[in-house]
Amino acid sequence: MLTISDLFDLSGKAALVTGGGIGIGQAICRRLAEAGASVMIADINIDAANETAELINQNECISRSCKADASLAAHAIQAVDDTIEAFGSIDILINNAGIYPASPFTETSKELWDKVIGLNLSGPFLFSQAAAQAMIKAGKGGKIINMASVDGIRPTGYMAHYNSSKGGVIMLTKALALELAPHNILVNALAPGGILTPGTVVTGEEMTKITGKTLEVFAGEMGNRMPLGRMGEPDEVARVVLFLASKLADYITGEVIVVDGGYLLK
């Protein structure tokens, strides 16, 4: 029987994390590296990706960074190639990069719709395809973990474009899990609730424009709507990603794990 530390051990595994420069993605990179994985941090913001890589490497863990726009097919192929070149394989893909600009439905432009769908839904399609092709060629299986959202399960307003993208991520997860299972590639998703990240601060400013509420009022209301009475921390999402990436979850595929402090219960 494997020991608890064996079950968490990701030594010898190479992970690619999109949007790993800040927020939830950064927390994921740190946990995967701590568990022994070599981590490629792919972010459109290369300075943030470099800073995260430095932080990780200071702790005697292994990471590299690359600039990638997660909505572009060519960047998906390049990031997978960069991971294999740096670490010899790609075993874990975390499709984390995403944006969530608020906009009332009747005022949402086609440009905004395309931008949100292009990154949040087409991005996981493109990166999963590039990674799955490499994983199948290597013949060692793999894990793909997609960042969905409670907004992909239940809408809250001003986010029809985002709700649609994350609902799509949930169905993409299930479809890929079915199709890639014969290759022992496991595909799962997380659906976080409100998590305090740099991105939610920016969105708080947008929220103020649209709803007239300050971030504090908005965050307080969000917190009050959660049975646990607070928003989540990025690491509370990263720990569940670590679980799915580890041997603890080797018989789970096509699932969506909700990490929301009970938000969907109300």
Ligand code: NAD
């Ligand atoms: P964040 O805005 O704090 O960080 C996002 C990261 O993605 C940044 O490093 C940014 O540079 C990068 N990024 C943005 N556009 C990119 C692109 N085109 N290509 C590559 N990288 C890009 O975001 P976050 O709050 O940490 O959210 C991360 C993921 O979790 C997103 O998919 C988001 O939808 C999802 N999520 C967040 C929350 C929350 O409350 N924060 C809740 C549910 C789901």
